[in-house]
Amino acid sequence: MARRPELGLFQLLAGAGNALLDLVYPPSCLVCRKAVATQGAICAECWREIAFIERPYCERLGTPFDQDLGQKGLISLEASANPPAFGRARAVARYDSDKARLLAHRLKYYDRLELARPIGRWMARAGAELLSDADVLVPIPLHRLRLLSRRFNQSAALAQAISRESAVPLETMALLRVKPTAPQVGLSRAQRAANLSGAFRVAPERAAAIAGRNVVLVDDVLTTGATANAATRALLRAGAARVDLLVFARAVTSA
Ligand SMILES: [Zn+2]
Structure with a gap:
């Protein structure tokens, strides 16, 4: 297209x-x-x-449960075995749905202006719980070299739309991607973590926007969580009180 x-x-x-x-x-x-x-x-x-994600899901990772066990506040086995750095994650749709994947791809490469508003609206709904006590929205940044070749950051476009919808302030200058990282595809969990180690940091002059705040990190897609975890750690090191994660589509591997 x-x-x-x-x-x-x-x-x-x-x-x-x-x-x-x-x-x-x-x-x-x-x-x-x-x-x-x-x-x-x-x-x-x-x-x-489009495979919208609805309750019941893991309260921590936001991954849907296959069956409703009738209990509230359940955590998945994955979340207890490998707890993420971020507090709670919420997503609009499953990334294994062709239609959600198509939308995520278009948002990244073609129709961002047309798509960011409606997708941001869905995200604001899926993340209502996180947004209700959030102080600031922070999009996952691109490294400036990647930004040059791609010319825009789809996560920032989504965060802007969510901010408009939820009235949670947007902070785009605080979290920096200071290391260009190799593509994550085909890397093991340990390799991904090593690839991303030191990739993010909070700009000292914007640290006050993060310290003591409840942050909602915004990204378009969540696959292994390696990027979100690395970004979360940088925010926590800068004193963020809490970091939650809101994405459009997330990979769902196990039940
Ligand atoms: Zn249609």
């Missing part, structure tokens, strides 16, 4: 009002492009297939 050259116009029209926008760009499903009633929506068929 080619980058849409008219995105600037799309934004302009979005600012001018929905009626005008609908006239020029009839609302279409964010996933399959079929006609839908409102901008920023997905059709009923895609909605069914």
